[in-house]
Every structure is written in structure tokens, then in C-alpha cells.
Amino acid sequence: MLIPDILVEATVYSSIISLVCMGFTLIHITEDIPNLAQGTFMVFGMYVSFTVGELFHLSPYLGMPFAFVLGGAMGALFFMAVIRVLSRNNVGEVYMTLSTLAFQIFMVQTLYVYAFWIRETLWVWSYGFLFGADDFQFLGLQGVFSVSLVACILAVAGLRRLMGTKTGIAMRASAENRELAEVMGIDTSRMRSLTWFLSGGLASLAGAMFPMMFQAAPHIGSTIISTIMAASILGGLGHILGAVVGGFIIGFTRIILPGMIEPFFHDSNVAYTIVLIVLSIACVFLLEPRGIMGVYERVAESRKSRQIS
Numbered sequence: 001m002l003i004p005d006i007l008v009e010a011t012v013y014s015s016i017i018s019l020v021c022m023g024f025t026l027i028h029i030t031e032d033i034p035n036l037a038q039g040t041f042m043v044f045g046m047y048v049s050f051t052v053g054e055l056f057h058l059s060p061y062l063g064m065p066f067a068f069v070l071g072g073a074m075g076a077l078f079f080m081a082v083i084r085v086l087s088r089n090n091v092g093e094v095y096m097t098l099s100t101l102a103f104q105i106f107m108v109q110t111l112y113v114y115a116f117w118i119r120e121t122l123w124v125w126s127y128g129f130l131f132g133a134d135d136f137q138f139l140g141l142q143g144v145f146s147v148s149l150v151a152c153i154l155a156v157a158g159l160r161r162l163m164g165t166k167t168g169i170a171m172r173a174s175a176e177n178r179e180l181a182e183v184m185g186i187d188t189s190r191m192r193s194l195t196w197f198l199s200g201g202l203a204s205l206a207g208a209m210f211p212m213m214f215q216a217a218p219h220i221g222s223t224i225i226s227t228i229m230a231a232s233i234l235g236g237l238g239h240i241l242g243a244v245v246g247g248f249i250i251g252f253t254r255i256i257l258p259g260m261i262e263p264f265f266h267d268s269n270v271a272y273t274i275v276l277i278v279l280s281i282a283c284v285f286l287l288e289p290r291g292i293m294g295v296y297e298r299v300a301e302s303r304k305s306r307q308i309s
Contacts, residue, residue, distance in 0.1 A: 006256060008145050012213050014251025015148035019155055019206035020224075021232045021243035023199030026159075028237050030175045030195040031083065033097045037104035038228055039221035041071050041200045043111055045207025046216040053131055053211075054124050060131045061147070064208040071204020072197035078103055079196035084189060104222065111218040128215045135212050144212035151209070152244065155202060159240050171195060227254060230281045236291030245292055250280075 020042050027035040045067035052063030082103065086096050115126035136143040162168045173181040174188040175195075181188050210216055227250055235246025257276065288294050 003141065008141060009213060010252045010255035012142075012144055012148045012209075013255050014248040015152040016206040016210055017224075017227060017231055017251045017254075018152050018244045018247030020203045020228050021235070021247045022155055022159065022240055023202040024228055024232050025235075025237060025240055025243040026195050026199045026202075028232070030171070030192055031087075031093075031096065033093045033100070034229065035199065036097065036100040036225060037078075037107065037221075038199070038203055039223075039225040040104045040107040040111075041075060041203035041221075042207035042210070042224065043216070043218060043221035044074065044107065045071050045204030046210050046220070047111055047114060047218075048204065049131070049208040049211055050126065050129055050216070053134065054126075054129070055118075055122070060134060060208070060212065061143075064205055067204040067208035068201040071207075072201030074204075075196040075198075075200020076193045078200075079193055083196070084192070104225075108218055108222055111221075115218055127217050129211055129217075130213075130215050131211045132213055142213065144209055147212075148209050151205065156240065156244055159198075163240075167191075167194070226278060227251075230278065233281050233284050234291050236293030239291075239293040242291055242293035249292075 020038060023041070024035055024038045027033065027038070048067040048070055049060045049063035052058050052066065053060035082099050083096055086099060118124050118126040132142065138146050163172065170181070170186045171191045171194065173184070173186055174191040178188050181191075207216075210220075231246035231250040232243050233246070234249060235242030235244065253276075284291055290297070
């Protein structure tokens with residue numbers, strides 16, 4: 001297939017970012033806080049894939065299901081050990097948000113220690129690693145192109161399907177009115193644990209695919225959070241489909257824009273791109289706080305009102 005390399009790279013990056021944004025949006029729906037550790041869950045998945053590929057000498061793709069399960073378990077454990085305790089003490093959203101930031105710092109340093117131990121003990125390079133040479137080819141394209149795109153589509157379909165089941169209804173009820181849901185007999189703690197499991201699992205799954213095309217390192221989680229937040233806000237917080245739309249818009253912008261502005265800024269064009277992404281967050285907040293899905297809902301409502309009149 002004759003697809004330009006830049007479009008392949010942008011599609012893979014956007015699919016990965018969209019998976020992470022779906023998890024970020026799930027936490028915002030349930031807890032009404034931004035999970036600042038979402039990027040670190042992604043990096044955790046990178047090192048699960050690294051462990052499977054470099055230490056066990058297996059295909060990095062075999063690390064993806066492990067990354068989903070282990071990342072999900074870490075998310076659920078963080079909820080039970082920290083978020084649930086803070087919530088019961090009614091400390092407020094600010095302290096819960098700060099707890100995710102503290103967890104992010106802790107996990108980054110832990111991953112640095114793990115990477116350093118691997119390098120010094122086993123003499124395996126564990127910073128800036130890349131698995132592109134181990135990837136397979138499908139229709140003339142790198143395998144991660146198809147894998148990441150299919151994973152993103154299945155995640156959207158699966159989450160939308162889940163939200164239509166009794167479990168999904170219980171999850172939404174727990175998010176909208178926790179006290180009323182408990183009165184109705186819903187185990188809100190269990191539903192919130194499931195949300196954190198899915199959020200951590202999706203981010204770690206995305207991270208497991210990341211080294212197939214992009215260099216991976218422990219610090220990426222703390223730098224990519226601005227991209228995750230920009231995509232989620234642009235798509236519309238509270239909408240799973242909006243997270244995907246925002247993820248692809250920001251993802252393509254993040255990959256393609258540096259090459260477009262290079263003739264004007266010969267140095268640090270990536271830094272300029274990040275500045276533009278952050279400015280996009282400010283513009284969305286000022287013009288339409290509900291993002292692209294908010295615009296869609298407003299247009300749909302105006303059409304219905306015209307039809308009624």
C-alpha cells in the first residue's frame with residue numbers, strides 16, 4: 001500500500017493517544033478529576049513490552065495483553081489504596097488530583113530505577129529503546145499500523161457496548177449520583193474500581209505498542225500528559241468518542257505540524273508544536289468548553305428545535 005510514511009506514523013501515534021485519552025475520559029466521568037498519572041500508566045505498558053521483548057526474547061506483541069492486565073491491576077490498586085480513602089475522607093477533588101500527580105512522580109522514579117537496574121545488571125539498553133526492527137509487515141506496512149488502528153476501533157466499540165449493559169449503566173449511575181446509586185443497591189466502589197482498571201489497562205496497552213514505532217523512555221509519561229489533556233479537552237470531556245476525535249486531531253497535528261513549520265522555525269520545531277497544542281486547550285476553554293462533541297450536541301439540539309417549530 002502506497003501510504004506516505006508520515007501518515008502511517010501519524011495514524012499510529014493518534015491511535016495510541018486515543019487509547020490513552022479514552023482512559024483519561026473514563027476517570028474524569030467517574031471521579032470528576034484529571035488523572036495526571038495517565039501518561040505514566042502508558043510508560044508502564046512500554047516497560048512491560050520491553051520486559052517481554054528484551055528479557056524473555058519474545059515478540060513485543062505478546063506483552064500487550066500482559067500490559068493491559070497489569071496496567072489495569074495497577075490502576076485498580078491505586079484507586080483502592082489512595083483515591084477511595086481520600087474520597088471517604090471527603091478531602092475534595094483538588095487533593096485527589098494532587099494524589100495522581102504524586103503517583104505519577106513516584107512511578108516515573110520507579111521506572112527509572114528499573115531501567116537503571118536492567119542496564120547495569122543485565123547489560124541491556126533500557127533508555128530510548130525501539131522495537132521497529134522486530135515488527136512484522138502487513139500489506140507493505142509496519143504491523144503496528146494495523147494493530148494500533150484495530151485496537152483503537154475495538155476499544156471504542158467495546159466501551160460503547162459496555163455502557164449499554166447493566167454493568168455500564170451501574171458505572172454511569174455511580175458517576176452521576178454516588179449516594180443514590182448506593183441506595184439502589186449498586187456497589188459503587190466496585191464500579192469505580194472497574195473504571196480505574198479499564199483506564200489503566202487502556203493506557204498500558206497503548207504504551208505497549210508505542211515502542212514499535214517511537215523511542216520509549218521513563219520520562220515520556222510526564223511530557224505526554226499535555227498532549228493527552230489537549231486531545232481529551234478538544235474532543236469533549238465526558239465523551240468516549242470525543243476522546244478518539246480529539247486524539248486523532250492532536251495526534252496528526254503533533255506529527256505533521258513540525259514538518260510544516262520547519263521552514264519558518266529551523267530549531268526546536270517540536271517545542272513550537274507543543275506550545276500550539278497548549279494554546280489549543282486555552283482556545284477550547286474560551287470558545288467551547290464542551291469541545292467538539294459539545295459543538296455537535298449544540299448543532300443537533302438546534303436542528304431538533306427547528307423541526308419542532
